[in-house]
Amino acid sequence: MDDTPAAIPPSSRAALDALSMLSNKWEPVVVVVLLEGGSLRFSELEGRIPGIAPNMLTKTFRSLAADGLVTRRVISESPRTVTYELTDAGWALQPVFDSLRTWADEHIDAVRPTILLGDGDRRLVELYRGWLAARFDVVTVTDRKQLQHGLADMPDIAIFDIELCDDEPRTLITHCPTTTRRIALVGDRPAPSFGTWPCDDVLRKPLVKSELLTAVTRQLERFGQAESAREREGIEARLALLESVYPKPVLEQDVTVAKLYDKLASFEE
Known part of the structure; x- marks a missing residue:
């Protein structure tokens, strides 16, 4: 088996690194939901993402936060209310998803509602x-x-x-x-x-x-x-x-x- 590293130019390696930040099944979903909904509470996010377990949503938040894409904000102490929102880096992904949507419209059979x-x-x-x-x-x-x-x-x-x-x-x-x-x-x-x-x-x-x-x-x-x-x-x-x-x-x-x-x-x- 040939273990020689692939000859990938630095610019492409950066793109692959960016893709790896959203490689988990739920990470891009959470980002898209926050791009559409802005600042949301945990329960609101659960309601908008059918099929995700609470522990998986928590794990996904931690991963996105570690990558600097999502932040957690306490907006009230009594009762304690916490919201989740995108960082500036997270919001900067909007044109990326817009470009992917355009590409999908042109090259992937549309999913009918x-x-x-x-x-x-x-x-x-x-x-x-x-x-x-x-x-x-x-x-x-x-x-x-x-x-x-x-x-x-x-x-x-x-x-x-x-x-x-x-x-x-x-x-x-x-x-x-x-x-x-x-x-x-x-x-x-x-x-x-x-x-x-x-x-x-x-x-x-x-x-x-x-x-x-x-x-x-x-x-x-x-x-x-x-x-x-x-x-x-x-x-x-x-x-x-x-x-x-x-x-x-x-x-x-x-x-x-x-x-x-x-x-x-x-x-x-």
């Missing part, structure tokens, strides 16, 4: 699937059990009629991964209690093709956004729908909706 589409009406399911199938991998479900199994596969986006959950948001909270973007489908006149549904957007049936495609595209573009921004936009979408059905003074008398208004005001402050 997965859409879970659920409605009790099979005719509507097939209609909506036809609208989406050219651009996305679409999985269809028509009852509650199928919806739960489909959510377990962590689709990129779940589009579902709330009646599949028996109008019970706890079903969605229990079974839907936090990384899955959620678009709820409702009837012509949803009750004010719809405000309790943890969804990112809402569409009123019957749908038109352009409306559905725009909603899906919008959610794909928002992957990686800060959780506070995601929560605010979800509240805005629910309130906008309810306000199109009920006068605002009526909604403000509803305890559930009043909490949404208060939460939205806290974001604005």
Whole structure:
């Protein structure tokens, strides 16, 4: 066996050294998540990286910190709150990932986002699937059990009629991964209690093709956004729908909706 070192010029050796800093499975994932989300708490990072164990996330942070790419910052002592963020060297990787994305778009077959589409009406399911199938991998479900199994596969986006959950948001909270973007489908006149549904957007049936495609595209573009921004936009979408059905003074008398208004005001402050 020939043990002669490879004849690699110094400039290329530096590039290989840089690549080795991100050679672990999870290190580039953490960097990309922080590039998209900025300063994040440990639990927020766990929520955005399905499949990573807490001890592996800790180990990955230590490796990135040793390489000078990530830093840990205490922002509150009581209660103790710690965030993780990129160093200047870490942020300088942004154009590197941008270049890799461009290269991948040109030379690697694109990964199609997965859409879970659920409605009790099979005719509507097939209609909506036809609208989406050219651009996305679409999985269809028509009852509650199928919806739960489909959510377990962590689709990129779940589009579902709330009646599949028996109008019970706890079903969605229990079974839907936090990384899955959620678009709820409702009837012509949803009750004010719809405000309790943890969804990112809402569409009123019957749908038109352009409306559905725009909603899906919008959610794909928002992957990686800060959780506070995601929560605010979800509240805005629910309130906008309810306000199109009920006068605002009526909604403000509803305890559930009043909490949404208060939460939205806290974001604005």
